[in-house]
Amino acid sequence: MTRHLTVVDHPLVQHKLTLMREKETPTAVFRQLLREISQLLAYEVTRELPMTTKRIETPLTEMDAPVLDGKKLALISILRAGNGLLDGVLELIPSARVGFVGLYRDEKTLQPVEYYFKVPAELGDRMVIAVDPMLATGNSSAAAIDKLKEAGAVNIRFLCLLAAPEGVARxxxxxxxxxxxxxxxDERLNEVGYIMPGLGDAGDRMFGTK
Structure with a gap:
């Protein structure tokens, strides 16, 4: 994966995202859409998983068939909203190892504050996919990636639902x-660091909190 930014413009992804953006979409539907869209995004982010072959027997003959190679990949949820993407990706890759990075954004400084960190062992031998629905200022995301690299990760992907140009640049x-x-x-960030036009606070909409 050589491009720094890949926008998945698949019609199903775009349709589901529009439904999520609508302010009248209820919490349960929002969660279901997020789970569905995360599976579709997971196809793209896992496109370069390493492969090998193994000898199998079909009902008709033997063959060398493709299977995933190497250690199980690691999914890292950037709490709390990352859990919404995590659920969908795990349905697609149930054998993945799972970790969590707890960060919240200081509303005054917009800087990330860490409160939790627990990740799988041997990150250096795994493809690591960090998930967080919103890439806004990029400060929390960059801080989370810093922590993952400190823990040994070298092959990292970042999966999000929406991105702002400022966050991508950061x-x-x-x-x-x-x-x-x-x-x-999306177009930009507003004066308090929310993505515009965006879909509001992903965590609040996912969990029904304000």
Whole structure:
């Protein structure tokens, strides 16, 4: 995956994203759409998983058939909203190892504050996919990737639902080696750091909180 930013413009992704953006979409439907769209995005972000072959027997003959190679990949949820993407990707890749990075954004400084970190062992031998629905300022995402690299990760992808140009630029500056896969690149951030036109606060809409 050589491009720093990949926007998945598949019709199903774009249709589901529009439904998620609508302010009248209820919490349960929002969660279901997020799970569905994350599976579709997962196809793109896992496109370069390493492969090998194994000898199998079909009902008709033997063959050398393709299978995944190497250690199980690691999915890292950037709490709390990352869990919405995590659920869908795990349905597609149930054997993946799972980790969590807890960060919240200080509303005054917009800087990330860490409160939790627990990740699988041997990150250096795994493809690592960090998931967070919104790439807004990029500060929290860049901080999470910093922590993953400190823990040994070298092959990292970042999966998000929406990205702002400011967040993409921040990530490219901090982590040019980490490709981003998203469903949409929106216009800008507003004065309080929300993506515009966006879909509001993904965590609040997912969990029914304000």
């Amino acid at each position: 990530m490219k500056e901090a982590h040019p080696d980490v490709p981003i896969v998203t469903a949409a690149l």
